[in-house]
Amino acid sequence: MDLSAISPTLLLASLMVAATPILLAALGELIVEKSGVLNLGVEGMMITGAICGFAIAVETGSPVVGFIAAAAGGAVLSLIFGFLTQYLLSNQVATGLALTLFGLGLSSLMGQSYVGIRPPAIEKLNLGPLADIPLLGPVLFNHDLMVYLTLALCVGIWATLKFTRAGLILRAVGENHDAAHALGYKVVKVRLLAIMFGGACAGLGGAYLSLIRVPQWTEGMTAGAGWIALAIVVFASWRPLRVLLGAYLFGGVTVLQLNLQAAGLAIPVEYLSMSPYLITIVVLVIMSAPRKGGKSRASLAAPACLGRAFHASQ
Amino acid sequence: MKRRTILAGAVAALALTTTAFAEDKTKVGFVYVGPVGDGGWTTEHNNGRLAVEEHFGDKVETIFQEKVPEGADAERVLTQMALSGADLIFTTSFGYMDPTLNVAKKFPDVKFAHATGFKRSDNVATYSARFYEGRAVIGHIAGNMTKTNKVGYIASFPIPEVIRGINSAYIHAKKVNPDVEFNVVWIFTWEDAAKEADAAQALIDQGVDVLMQHTDTTAPMLRAEASGVHAFGQASDMKVAGPTAQLTSIIDDWAPYYIAQTQAVMDGTWQSTDTWDGIKEGMVDFAEFSDAIPQDVRDEANKMIEDIKSGAYKPFTGPLKKQDGSDWLAEGETADDGTLAGMNFYVEGLTGDIPN
Structure with a gap:
């Protein structure tokens, strides 16, 4: 065993990269759920974003256009969910699951001619002297643009939900859609916008995988990241900054277990491999355990109208 | 009532044509663990399948299923393949070992070949490369x-x-x-x-x-x-x-084995064998x-x-x-x-x- 082989700075740096796709998807889902909609189709929207972004980046040669296409692809797919659940009032859980299955199939169809191709390379952002700061430099200032945009998005969502009128309306719609409707807010419109935002974020997360982290296209490459993102939203009790924490924790354990193995640590690999999922389950159990008054943390923190269909006639 | 009769007739006709069609051709099935475009393991098995098609032309029909999870799902896929009239089925990952044997028991007339495993039976052969x-x-x-x-x-x-x-x-x-x-x-x-x-x-x-x-x-x-x-x-x-970055690659060439096995099934000489070929045989x-x-x-x-x-x-x-x-x-x-x-x-x- 040679733990000195693990460089903490490189570990933290790769943690940030590993966490970015789930962070993006989880932030999107947070907004969706804050508006009172439960979209279980994150995995499907991520993988669709991954192939849309990859295909367009390859065709145009521009990763930036690729990311825009990924966001658009995810948003368009989420609109199917939005139409079904908001206008036809279909069951959100069933529709979300169907969206995941549809996204997985659609993406492998779209990706047929893109296997084995390398996408245009994305340079790391050159932050000049900042990157040379000992310790902090390699950890914080040696990444691609998407990592910083994701962090900015996280803070932006926090500020929007807490300080702005738009954030207040979104929360009102999620907490009590009847009251929001009585006040004259367009519940369905707000929710559709939130669903599209969620789809766009999930798409970006998928494209981060296929364009930067791997970078290549393989079928089913998200490999369950969308489900982790869903769990992280609950884990974070619907708070953006805790979503950041959850994503980094998950990304951190994933990267750490690979590094510990590479360094030859004698902990059985099985435990290391399952540890990220185990931690997620433990936190979800704690969140769901009833507290005084018979309600769990999760049900107290969750938007009150989460998963409930709304129609103006009701 | 009438509509149902027509439907039943259509199904029967369809079944007849497919059996007649299948009799001429040897049907070879492949079960893959990854997508055919993974650029590695499954790509090479799929190249082997294409070589079989090219070698036998009209005398053979190949079918394949990609991304089949190792475990219970594999049994379902294999059963489906056997029911659809496959004469020979290649299961191309270690984790298909028990599913292959289980399904083979139910279809004694269908031949199976399992890659990289070590369990054989009357109609299950194994093959691997060194x-x-x-x-x-x-x-x-x-x-x-x-x-x-x-x-x-x-x-x-x-x-x-x-x-x-x-x-x-x-x-x-x-x-x-x-x-x-x-x-x-x-x-x-x-x-x-x-x-x-x-x-x-x-x-x-x-x-x-x-x-x-x-x-x-x-x-x-x-x-x-x-x-x-x-x-x-x-x-x-x-x-x-x-x-x-690449210094070289180890390449698995399954084509000669797949062609030989298909030929054996056509000739009726197929036997459950254990093949383990290496550099010498070109595998x-x-x-x-x-x-x-x-x-x-x-x-x-x-x-x-x-x-x-x-x-x-x-x-x-x-x-x-x-x-x-x-x-x-x-x-x-x-x-x-x-x-x-x-x-x-x-x-x-x-x-x-x-x-x-």
Whole structure:
């Protein structure tokens, strides 16, 4: 065993990269759920974003256009969910699951001619002297643009939900859609916008995988990241900054277990491999355990109208 | 009532035409663990399938199913294939072993061939390639090429086939470079691009400058290319993914085996056999050696390939000890196939434990 082989700075740096796709998807889902909609189709929207972004980046040669296409692809797919659940009032859980299955199939169809191709390379952002700061430099200032945009998005969502009128309306719609409707807010419109935002974020997360982290296209490459993102939203009790924490924790354990193995640590690999999922389950159990008054943390923190269909006639 | 009769008639007619159609052709099914475009393991099996089609033309019809999970799902897919009239089915991953045997029991007239497994029955044959012969050659190259004396190895599942590869590569790297260290990372999947990429990155971060993989996608090769280290491709030529990173690839060529098996089924001479072919038979081959490999190393590697081909050299030749220091092979002694097939120990010098 040679733990000195693990460089903490490189570990933290790769943690940030590993966490970015789930962070993006989880932030999107947070907004969706804050508006009172439960979209279980994150995995499907991520993988669709991954192939849309990859295909367009390859065709145009521009990763930036690729990311825009990924966001658009995810948003368009989420609109199917939005139409079904908001206008036809279909069951959100069933529709979300169907969206995941549809996204997985659609993406492998779209990706047929893109296997084995390398996408245009994305340079790391050159932050000049900042990157040379000992310790902090390699950890914080040696990444691609998407990592910083994701962090900015996280803070932006926090500020929007807490300080702005738009954030207040979104929360009102999620907490009590009847009251929001009585006040004259367009519940369905707000929710559709939130669903599209969620789809766009999930798409970006998928494209981060296929364009930067791997970078290549393989079928089913998200490999369950969308489900982790869903769990992280609950884990974070619907708070953006805790979503950041959850994503980094998950990304951190994933990267750490690979590094510990590479360094030859004698902990059985099985435990290391399952540890990220185990931690997620433990936190979800704690969140769901009833507290005084018979309600769990999760049900107290969750938007009150989460998963409930709304129609103006009701 | 009327509509139902018409429907039933149509179904019967359809069934008739398909049986008549199927009688002329031998139907060969393939079950893949990954997508045909993984650029590695499954791509090569699919190339074998295409070779069968090309060889037999109209006399054969092939069907395949990609991304079949190892386990209960495989049984469903195999049953479906057998019901659809397949005469011969190739199951191309270790995890299909028990599902293959279970389904084979139900369809005694259908022939099955399972890759890399060790359980046979009257209508289940097994086949595998001596990948470890290829690993010996790339181990030799790796030992010469590493400057940090650290070779990274991305391993899938702790099964004999994978352990054999690690041992073989290590023995031959150690022979030319006594200071060499192998860092093995087990990721417990054959095919998960993100995980393979993360594992490669973790190894590179820890100073590994030559990567080997026993997983199916090109993700590790892409990471090696991005980080400026060298890597060996697995199962298929991965030069597209790593034009400068790739030193060479071990290529699995299944086409001759698939063609021979299909021919045997056509002739009615098919028998349950155990095939384990290597460099000599052409089942294990190499991609072009990179220019980055010095000429003398290249010559030595070519010499080793020739010697393995002629039978003059066997990769597991004593003196060799097991990891715990106990004797395994005496001077000049070679390992028999039975030991190799069930190998579940590291050789002396490798660090870390094999997970259960």
